[in-house]
Amino acid sequence: MNRATITAASVALLSCPSCHQLNRDRHLPAGQRQRCARCGTRLYIRKPNSLSRTWALTLTAFILYIPANLFPVMTVISYGDGKPDTILNGVIDLIEAGMYPIALLVFFASIVVPMVKLLSIGFLLVSIHRRSRWHPRQRTVLYRVTEYIGRWSMLDIFMIAILADLVKVGAIATVEPEIGAISFAGVVVITIMAARSFDPRLIWDAMEENP
Amino acid sequence: MSDESPAPVADGLPEAVVDRQRGISIIWLIPLVAALVGGWLAYKTITESGPTITITFEDASGLEAGKTKIKYKSVTLGEVKKIELKTLKSVTVTAKIAKSGEKFMTDKTRFWIVRPRIGGNQISGLETLVSGAYISVDPRPGEKTLSFIGLEKPPGVLVDEQGAQFTLHAKELGSSFPGTPILHRGLKVGRVVDYKLAEDGDGVLIDIFIEAPYHKLVRKNSRFWQKSGIDVSYGTDGLEVNVASLSTLITGGIAFETPMTAGELGEPMKSGAVFQLFKNYNSIGESRYVRTVPYLLHFDGSMHGLKEGAPVEFRGIKIGSVTSIEVLANPVTLDLEIPVVIAMEPERLTGTGIPADMTPYDFAALMVERGMRAQLKTGNLLTGQLYVELDFHPDLPRETMVMTGRYPEIPTVPATIDRLKDNAVELLAEIRKVPFQRIGEELTETLAGAKKFANSPELLEVVHSMNTTLAEIHKLTREDGAVSRSVGSVEALACHLDDRVASLSASIDKTLGVIRDAMAIADPDSPAAVNLTTALDELSTAARSIRGLANYLEQHPEALLQGKKREER
Numbered sequence A: 001m002n003r004a005t006i007t008a009a010s011v012a013l014l015s016c017p018s019c020h021q022l023n024r025d026r027h028l029p030a031g032q033r034q035r036c037a038r039c040g041t042r043l044y045i046r047k048p049n050s051l052s053r054t055w056a057l058t059l060t061a062f063i064l065y066i067p068a069n070l071f072p073v074m075t076v077i078s079y080g081d082g083k084p085d086t087i088l089n090g091v092i093d094l095i096e097a098g099m100y101p102i103a104l105l106v107f108f109a110s111i112v113v114p115m116v117k118l119l120s121i122g123f124l125l126v127s128i129h130r131r132s133r134w135h136p137r138q139r140t141v142l143y144r145v146t147e148y149i150g151r152w153s154m155l156d157i158f159m160i161a162i163l164a165d166l167v168k169v170g171a172i173a174t175v176e177p178e179i180g181a182i183s184f185a186g187v188v189v190i191t192i193m194a195a196r197s198f199d200p201r202l203i204w205d206a207m208e209e210n211p
Numbered sequence B: 001m002s003d004e005s006p007a008p009v010a011d012g013l014p015e016a017v018v019d020r021q022r023g024i025s026i027i028w029l030i031p032l033v034a035a036l037v038g039g040w041l042a043y044k045t046i047t048e049s050g051p052t053i054t055i056t057f058e059d060a061s062g063l064e065a066g067k068t069k070i071k072y073k074s075v076t077l078g079e080v081k082k083i084e085l086k087t088l089k090s091v092t093v094t095a096k097i098a099k100s101g102e103k104f105m106t107d108k109t110r111f112w113i114v115r116p117r118i119g120g121n122q123i124s125g126l127e128t129l130v131s132g133a134y135i136s137v138d139p140r141p142g143e144k145t146l147s148f149i150g151l152e153k154p155p156g157v158l159v160d161e162q163g164a165q166f167t168l169h170a171k172e173l174g175s176s177f178p179g180t181p182i183l184h185r186g187l188k189v190g191r192v193v194d195y196k197l198a199e200d201g202d203g204v205l206i207d208i209f210i211e212a213p214y215h216k217l218v219r220k221n222s223r224f225w226q227k228s229g230i231d232v233s234y235g236t237d238g239l240e241v242n243v244a245s246l247s248t249l250i251t252g253g254i255a256f257e258t259p260m261t262a263g264e265l266g267e268p269m270k271s272g273a274v275f276q277l278f279k280n281y282n283s284i285g286e287s288r289y290v291r292t293v294p295y296l297l298h299f300d301g302s303m304h305g306l307k308e309g310a311p312v313e314f315r316g317i318k319i320g321s322v323t324s325i326e327v328l329a330n331p332v333t334l335d336l337e338i339p340v341v342i343a344m345e346p347e348r349l350t351g352t353g354i355p356a357d358m359t360p361y362d363f364a365a366l367m368v369e370r371g372m373r374a375q376l377k378t379g380n381l382l383t384g385q386l387y388v389e390l391d392f393h394p395d396l397p398r399e400t401m402v403m404t405g406r407y408p409e410i411p412t413v414p415a416t417i418d419r420l421k422d423n424a425v426e427l428l429a430e431i432r433k434v435p436f437q438r439i440g441e442e443l444t445e446t447l448a449g450a451k452k453f454a455n456s457p458e459l460l461e462v463v464h465s466m467n468t469t470l471a472e473i474h475k476l477t478r479e480d481g482a483v484s485r486s487v488g489s490v491e492a493l494a495c496h497l498d499d500r501v502a503s504l505s506a507s508i509d510k511t512l513g514v515i516r517d518a519m520a521i522a523d524p525d526s527p528a529a530v531n532l533t534t535a536l537d538e539l540s541t542a543a544r545s546i547r548g549l550a551n552y553l554e555q556h557p558e559a560l561l562q563g564k565k566r567e568e569r
Helices: A050-070 A087-096 A100-129 A136-166 A179-197 A201-208 B026-048 B099-104 B246-251 B360-369 B416-433 B436-455 B457-478 B482-521 B527-555
Strands: A013-015 A022-024 A074-078 A081-085 A173-177 B049-057 B069-072 B075-085 B091-098 B110-114 B134-138 B147-149 B163-170 B181-184 B187-197 B204-211 B223-227 B230-235 B238-243 B253-257 B274-278 B293-298 B311-314 B317-325 B328-330 B335-337 B339-344 B372-380 B385-392 B402-404 B407-409
Touching: A050 A087, A050 A100, A050 A179, A050 B026, A074 A136, A081 A087, A087 A100, A100 A136, A100 A179, A100 A201, A136 A173, A136 A179, A136 A201, A179 B026, B026 B049, B049 B075, B049 B099, B069 B099, B075 B099, B091 B099, B181 B204, B293 B360, B360 B372, B360 B407, B436 B457, B436 B482, B457 B482
Parallel strands: B049 B147, B069 B134, B163 B274, B181 B253, B223 B274, B293 B407, B311 B385
Antiparallel strands: A013 A022, A074 A081, A074 A173, B049 B091, B069 B075, B075 B091, B110 B134, B163 B204, B181 B187, B187 B204, B223 B253, B230 B238, B293 B339, B311 B317, B317 B339, B328 B335, B372 B385, B402 B407
């Protein structure tokens, strides 16, 4: 790890997260902020309160994940008959209808992905608290993947929003969003926020400390 | 940390202690709110969730786990969660009931599957063709329970229906099906709920429901009968066809009425009362009474013409019927006897003031002491059918009702027919004594005498001489002096005629005497003579009416086809 001993922080430089311009750290007292000299983006050595924010948001997402899966996300009423469906029910209905690829897609996008995201963020947070030196590179990959796939889970919410708005044919067919959809949207949005508030540079900080 | 220090001047001074930000970041409000919301949702879900129940059905066709609803008055009370085959005979349906439905889950509550049903008079559950079957519930107060046995068909009466339920006992089901209307004066006041074979297999029990407020019209003496839609009767008024309403024509119906009665108007009946259902309106009078009390009768003489089922009447009103006639050997007296068992219908006796604890037997014993006796009577002279007549004979010696054999015995008096028969035999013997042959012979003789006289040459001679006389008189009127001669001649003729007439009248006298003798033999007061007179009278009356008819027909031959026209006034 000798090559990596020199970091921007160790030489009192701040890298701009937007334009990657190196700025010299002014070591300002708390309460004052520094901006990139070139593009004006706010600069930090590390994102402020990154860990506690990420923890709070991850916990929120965990809490919301429970109602998102237990409560129905929408009610489809066709010919006067309908029932509220949870995400899992929807998957089962799709399987019963023989639409396996779509069922698989929904299952992954709506159940597996949010869970995987929450677990990976949780894992990263725990590893940083423990100052783990375990495969920092792979953990960074994990973070990248988490941040990247997070937005795709909003697909469900968009679909429900569109259906609820478009399918209003009275008694023949109506789609109503239910409380599960709100929880699910909360899970997705808050997970994205948690991923963003996490500073992956913290993963590498542990490597600088000499064991 | 080899770095350019911005303040290398104050090297010896201690560094300020950095006051790290303590306390909880505001970001933690987010999970707190989420936890509160989640907790509230969980609390709501738990408090709003009702019990899970199981219902056993014979057949679960149309049910779908997770889809089928449990509804009451179209309001969803729960949902089927699971359908299992626990045994090969029944299907167990597990359902989640909403909190609001929890209090209805009692042992009296009934569940059934609503499917499209098409019957003779009703089509129901059509909405389930589109929406699929659902389970309907009829909640009733009772003990709390969580497992139920579902009905296979909808219950006839729901909990919110006001009215009363009765049972009708019928010989045959006829056209009564669930839903068949109950009519009162042509108005639909109820319906048939269910039917089943009576437990003893003797007849059918039909459950009916009469809606409020009409159920108060059902009284103790109400009569129910089946309405077939078309009634065809042929009587003195000619052919009569009664057609009921079209719906009744198709589905049939049951009608009831509460007759006017001289006795008490019965109390309105409570739910559960049993009535008899008659085949039609006319059969009401025949077998209105269900309860029968048997009695024993012993008659002397022939039982010819008495059949099982023959009526037992009191002054012409039927109060029972003969149920059995047997020939029994009496081992003590070595005699054959014919005990007749009659079944009296005590319900036909209505009256107030009879003590409630008085049994029909007590009552009958009292009547027997007052002189009630049974007697065989001829119901039909042509066929010789007999019936049993009960009446009071206070002049007869007192007797009491005794228990002989299985039933109490009502004493009897000999049949009137037997006495009549004896009289008739005597009468016939009297009539046989009349010498009809001699009367006939003498009548023939008389007639022969009369004929001989009419053909006698003397009469011819008389006529001849009268002719001559007239000619002479004629001549006389022309010739003077001949009159006196003629008068003399007439006188002589008169004398001659006198003789002849005398002999003729004597002959008639003799004939009359003979006839009088014949008449004297047949007593004018004897039944034969009276009957003869009556018969002749009747004959002449008949002849008169035939004449009248003939006259009328002559004037109105069309009456043969059109009937007699009403006279215009």
